[in-house]
Each structure stands twice: as structure tokens, then as C-alpha cells.
């Protein structure tokens with residue numbers, strides 16, 4: 001059986017490029033007791049993978065050179081020697097960037113294609129959706145009538161945050177990198193949008209947030225986030241979800257120090273990693289699925305075709321090629 005895998009070939013300096021990846025032929029392992037053979041159908045590419053390409057300590061170990069890249073994926077079971085899994089089942093889990101993976105069944109979760117389109121398991125009903133749900137509701141604590149600002153607003157996490165903020169009755173302001181993305185956000189009912197590539201973010205934020213900012217959901221970091229500091233209200237909550245504008249920098253970027261703005265506003269700034277909320281994932285998925293089913297929550301996906309295009313789809317995250325969840329159809 002033909003198998004291919006994508007290995008981590010070299011550590012990027014700055015923006016990753018095709019040479020940091022190597023596509024090679026591979027064998028398919030035999031299936032031992034407790035294991036399942038999965039044919040990959042969809043691969044999720046995610047910004048956090050850039051962090052794993054950097055050597056050094058983080059919340060997940062870095063990829064070693066020569067190692068197969070892993071990320072969230074969906075596949076079809078071709079053979080199972082594990083109870084609970086049968087040929088034809090659709091599953092999701094952290095899989096190697098391979099056409100075929102043989103993995104322990106404990107690493108897989110079955111998905112029911114009758115409940116929602118399968119790709120939602122990588123997006124709005126998967127890790128990005130849960131990140132939006134817990135980050136906004138648990139740390140952001142949005143209250144009716146408050147103003148919520150979201151950066152990276154047209155991405156997988158950001159567009160879900162924007163919509164949950166609206167469901168909670170907040171004035172919601174999204175910041176994204178193109179007019180088309182911002183148009184999409186306004187069609188979702190987002191009150192005001194800012195194209196950060198085409199505007200003075202500080203002055204546009206002042207116009208869009210006449211009552212100041214109560215919650216800032218930060219996916220991006222850098223100067224764009226610095227611009228929110230002068231507008232913070234008393235008791236504001238800043239949710240540090242991601243810092244994508246910094247991921248490709250080789251040296252730390254020091255902007256204005258935020259402590260004074262936090263102090264005078266009794267504001268909270270808190271980071272989180274979605275796995276902190278693992279014990280509550282079922283709660284999150286059930287609520288997101290209920291909003292999805294009732295039409296209160298919408299999602300977008302950008303699907304690139306072809307396994308060999310997985311590195312390019314990943315690199316494209318850093319120039320904003322995706323609207324909503326970036327997925328590769330294998």
C-alpha cells in the first residue's frame with residue numbers, strides 16, 4: 001500500500017518555507033493488538049505548530065529534525081484490532097502527516113458524520129471552537145452591553161469568539177487582515193470591523209469602541225494589541241490566546257509594557273492553553289454543537305486539496321490565506 005509522510009527537515013528561521021519539510025515514501029506498519037489503521041482524509045494545520053518547530057522548552061516538546069509532523073486530523077478506519085473501532089469508522093486524533101497511520105486506539109475518538117460535517121471536528125466543534133468557548137467565557141467573562149474586541153477575528157478561533165460575544169449581548173469589534181474577511185464578519189452580525197493592514201488601528205479602535213474595551217481576546221499580539229491598552233475600561237479582561245504576529249520572530253519583540261494600564265484599570269491579563277480545560281471539553285462541545293444546530297453559530301473553512309500541499313497550507317496561515325479553519329483534504 002502506498003504511503004507517504006511529511007517530515008520536519010530543518011528548523012525555520014523567520015517564516016517557515018518548503019525546505020523545512022520533506023515528503024518521503026514510507027511503509028505502513030502492521031496492526032498489532034489494540035491498534036487501528038487509519039487512512040488520513042483531512043489534516044488540520046495550526047499556528048501553534050510553529051512553536052513546536054523552535055528548539056527549547058514549551059508546553060509541548062519541540063519536533064525533532066527528521067520526525068514526522070503531527071497535528072489534529074480525521075481519517076477512516078481501514079483495519080482495527082481494538083475494541084470499539086471497526087472498518088469504515090470515521091475518527092479524529094493527533095495523527096502524523098502521513099497518508100496512513102497505525103495508532104493505538106486510545107489516541108482516537110470516533111466522529112458521527114450524521115451530527116455535523118466531519119471537518120467541524122477540526123474547527124468549530126474541535127480544538128479551535130473549544131479555545132474560543134473557554135477563553136472567552138471563562139477568562140473574558142463577557143457581560144451584556146460590554147464591548148469585546150477580537151484580533152485574528154476571521155480565523156477559526158476568532159470568528160467563533162466574535163459570535164459567542166454577540167450571543168452574550170456584547171458590542172463586538174473584530175480586527176482582521178482584509179476587507180473580504182471583515183465583510184464576512186459583518187454578515188455574521190459583528191458590529192464593527194477593522195482591517196489592520198489598511199487602517200490606523202488605534203484611531204479606528206477609538207471610533208469602534210466609544211464606551212472603551214471591557215474584553216480583549218488576543219490572537220495576534222504585537223503593535224495591534226498594544227493599541228487596545230489606552231482604551232481599557234475599569235475591570236477589563238485581556239485573554240491571551242495567541243501571539244501569531246510574534247511566532248516567526250527570531251528575537252523577542254518588546255513593545256510598551258502593559259503593567260501600568262492593567263494597574264490603573266484594575267484589569268486582568270491571563271494566558272491559557274486549551275488543554276487546561278480538558279476536563280470540561282464535553283460541556284464545551286455540547287454547547288457549541290447546540291448553537292451550531294440551532295443556527296446561532298456559523299463557521300467557515302478554507303480547504304486546500306492534496307496531501308503534498310500541507311506545508312504550504314500551514315505557511316499560508318502567516319499571510320492570512322485562510323478564512324475560518326484551514327484544513328487540507330488529503
Ligand code: NDP
Pocket residue numbers: 046047048127128131152153154155156157158175176177178181219220224240241242243244245246272273274275317318319320321322323324325326
Ligand atoms: P487562524 O485561523 O486565526 O489563522 C491564523 C490567522 O492569523 C491568519 O488567517 C491571519 O489572518 C492572522 N495572522 C497571521 N499573521 C498575522 C500577523 N502578523 N498579524 C496579525 N494577524 C496575523 O488560526 P487559529 O484560529 O487556529 O488560531 C488563532 C490564534 O489562537 C493563534 O495565535 C493560535 O496560536 C492561537 N491558539 C491558541 C490556543 C491556546 O490553547 N491558547 C489554541 C488554538 C489556537 P489575517 O488575514 O487577519 O491577518
